[in-house]
Amino acid sequence: MAVSVQKTDVVRLDQCDPNFIREVEEAGGVNVQACYQCGTCTGGCPTVFAMDYTPRQIIRMVHLGMKDEVLSSMSIWVCSSCYTCQTRCPRGVHITDVMSALKSISIREGRTPANPKGPVFYKTFVDIVEAYGRMWELELSLKFTNKAEPEIPNKLAMLLRDAPLGLAMFTKGKLPLAPHKILNIGQIRSIYENIRAVEGEK
Amino acid sequence: MRYAYYPGCSLISSAKEYNIATKAMFEALGMDTPDIEDWNCCGATAGHAINHNLSLALPARNLAIAEESGAKTIIAPCSECFHNLATVNKQLRENDHERRLVNSVLADADLEFKGKTEVKHALDVVANDVGTDFLRENLKHDLSKLKIAPYYGCLVVRPPDIATFDRLENPQTMDNIAKALGAEVVDYADYKTACCGGALILPKEDVALKLIKNLLLGAKRAGANCIIVPCPMCHMNLDAKQQLVEETFGISIDIPVLYFPQLVGLGLGLDPATVGLDKNITSPKRILDLLGIEFTGEIEVPGVSIALEEEGRTKRLVFELR
Numbered sequence: 111m112a113v114s115v116q117k118t119d120v121v122r123l124d125q126c127d128p129n130f131i132r133e134v135e136e137a138g139g140v141n142v143q144a145c146y147q148c149g150t151c152t153g154g155c156p157t158v159f160a161m162d163y164t165p166r167q168i169i170r171m172v173h174l175g176m177k178d179e180v181l182s183s184m185s186i187w188v189c190s191s192c193y194t195c196q197t198r199c200p201r202g203v204h205i206t207d208v209m210s211a212l213k214s215i216s217i218r219e220g221r222t223p224a225n226p227k228g229p230v231f232y233k234t235f236v237d238i239v240e241a242y243g244r245m246w247e248l249e250l251s252l253k254f255t256n257k258a259e260p261e262i263p264n265k266l267a268m269l270l271r272d273a274p275l276g277l278a279m280f281t282k283g284k285l286p287l288a289p290h291k292i293l294n295i296g297q298i299r300s301i302y303e304n305i306r307a308v309e310g311e312k
Numbered sequence: 313m314r315y316a317y318y319p320g321c322s323l324i325s326s327a328k329e330y331n332i333a334t335k336a337m338f339e340a341l342g343m344d345t346p347d348i349e350d351w352n353c354c355g356a357t358a359g360h361a362i363n364h365n366l367s368l369a370l371p372a373r374n375l376a377i378a379e380e381s382g383a384k385t386i387i388a389p390c391s392e393c394f395h396n397l398a399t400v401n402k403q404l405r406e407n408d409h410e411r412r413l414v415n416s417v418l419a420d421a422d423l424e425f426k427g428k429t430e431v432k433h434a435l436d437v438v439a440n441d442v443g444t445d446f447l448r449e450n451l452k453h454d455l456s457k458l459k460i461a462p463y464y465g466c467l468v469v470r471p472p473d474i475a476t477f478d479r480l481e482n483p484q485t486m487d488n489i490a491k492a493l494g495a496e497v498v499d500y501a502d503y504k505t506a507c508c509g510g511a512l513i514l515p516k517e518d519v520a521l522k523l524i525k526n527l528l529l530g531a532k533r534a535g536a537n538c539i540i541v542p543c544p545m546c547h548m549n550l551d552a553k554q555q556l557v558e559e560t561f562g563i564s565i566d567i568p569v570l571y572f573p574q575l576v577g578l579g580l581g582l583d584p585a586t587v588g589l590d591k592n593i594t595s596p597k598r599i600l601d602l603l604g605i606e607f608t609g610e611i612e613v614p615g616v617s618i619a620l621e622e623e624g625r626t627k628r629l630v631f632e633l634r
Binding site for chain 2: 136137138156157159160187188190191192193194196197206207210211213214217218225227228230231232233235236239243244245246247251254258273274275277278279281282283284285286290292293294296297298300301302304305308309
């Protein structure tokens with residue numbers, strides 16, 4: 111019987127990256143190779159309705175080395191890190207950690223993300239922590255809105271929409287206008303610098 | 313010194329009432345819980361998404377400082393902080409390669425991770441170290457008019473190798489605390505460990521709002537008049553974003569969301585302002601009236617509406633103060 115296969119369904123192994131699985135493990139994705147494709151992860155995932163590939167598919171694509179497809183997927187930016195999949199996985203695959211590893215590889219390589227707001231949020235967050243040693247939510251929300259909404263009318267609309275909540279939080283003393291910088295900020299700077307040096311050696 | 317307290321970044325700003333209530337609760341329980349000196353951010357979910365080694369090193373600095381102070385147990389009230397501190401504590405104890413790497417990163421700060429402390433969530437400390445019997449014996453104010461939906465969220469029960477103090481799929485610690493205080497606990501098993509979207513509320517708001525809507529409607533349907541939570545991210549989503557959920561989906565919720573130490577504090581006879589109830593966004597006045605507790609120190613928030621009005625080609629901003 112002739113089987114017709116749609117071109118988009120074909121996995122081109124010559125375009126796959128056999129080192130990708132190793133890369134994912136090094137970035138924190140423990141046990142990714144142990145997956146036997148049961149789909150328990152997908153069954154329990156609370157955000158799968160907004161994903162283009164299910165968590166099970168993402169893991170299989172990592173096995174096959176489909177790096178470009180995985181890193182340009184929406185799925186990795188829709189994962190909320192709730193650990194339901196990792197908790198229920200009968201094979202001990204650290205699926206949530208795999209998702210985090212995929213985010214970090216995508217950001218490190220400067221890939222074009224399916225949800226540009228993802229990298230903007232995470233990068234802005236760790237930059238603020240590098241500057242003060244702690245989060246400063248006012249700077250995070252303003253910088254995030256500014257970078258995540260490139261169009262000026264959208265920026266304004268978001269700021270206006272969130273202004274009443276911001277005012278309520280400010281009135282209740284929950285929105286400090288200055289950061290709580292830690293005393294030994296030099297220690298945080300040296301941690302960031304040393305991490306950069308470690309990553310540079312790879 | 314036995315305990316060291318790690319507030320975390322949310323608790324000194326958007327979750328200030330959680331900090332106030334937790335400290336007031338521990339004081340009322342006669343516990344000494346000094347802050348970890350000059351603590352830093354644990355990296356939250358962003359640390360993991362940027363760099364694995366950074367997500368190890370940021371919590372490790374706090375662990376090393378706490379160890380040096382002689383603390384035996386670190387208390388983290390924030391589920392994300394608890395998750396990060398406990399994960400790194402376990403991982404660096406078990407993985408020699410990662411411990412050496414992190415200690416080399418910390419060396420310039422003159423700090424070393426030795427793995428001599430344990431990390432506990434504040435909920436674990438109250439449920440298991442203090443115990444519900446103690447709460448029952450010291451109950452000052454009857455809370456039997458409250459119908460509580462206990463929302464646990466993700467990281468106090470998952471993953472199972474880190475969050476070990478409660479049941480995975482149908483946790484009981486907050487249920488038991490609420491019952492010990494005389495409150496009724498509604499059947500919320502379908503939602504108590506479902507995800508609220510966490511930090512996705514910023515980079516993927518539409519997805520997070522759907523999840524929050526389900527949790528809030530689930531509590532309403534179960535007949536709850538109050539939700540309790542053990543996490544500032546859950547609280548941000550269920551309390552502060554409640555109005556946005558109502559507007560987005562055209563529904564009415566209006567249910568107060570309390571941090572569990574606020575509930576414990578009320579039961580122990582502390583007044584609303586002492587447990588920071590003046591700082592919750594969705595007003596808890598309704599349940600305080602129900603309990604016959606006078607809402608001292610309620611903060612008036614100036615009502616403001618800001619809208620962009622369009623008239624043909626002209627656009628103007630309209631501010632309205634009430």
